[in-house]
Amino acid sequence: MLEELLQGNQIFLACGSTDFRKAVDGLSAIVSSQFKLDPFSKSIFLFCNKNKDKLKALIWDENGFILIYKRLEKGKFQWPMSPCEARLINQQELRWLLEGLSIDQPKVFRKLHISDVY
Template structure:
């Protein structure tokens, strides 16, 4: 079962990915193109060119999870104009993306890192 709270890191593959790729093909992209470990505690997210399909790759203890989402109407607000091959996002930004929102929300309350009582 997908629990986004479990993942410490979420990485989006910038641009589009061939959705014919399965677990091994996506893991190779993570390892070779992103220079990241597909066996780490991270969730890797891929989108097709039409922006209506997503695949999520996640390693758990002894095997990979591969989640697939296809929208019947609408498109994901997938970041395309990044100079990087991979974009690190928060679990909150991934939820926005899955809900059809842009990951760069204007006016959102940011997390407070300083925790000090005055």
């Protein structure tokens, strides 16, 4: 199911912790007012709680919002804690995050653009 939702969507990670009492309306308000992004865009917005063991994903799906909730039974997400920042990540970084790894892998080859080569 997650792979289907990722198709064509940008993935934004809300750095820092989010009050998990917030549901769709509260999370979409954070997206629009704090991050100045459109919650109705073709994007996935990810949020993490203070203990870094719960994750929420907010996705607009043509006629309503989808809210996905994940709770880890053991362990913590390696969540970036820079407050008040929305960070664009790719699908590989999302996989790392969901597997318990940091999205800032120090030895990963980054994709180069032609302008970086010449």
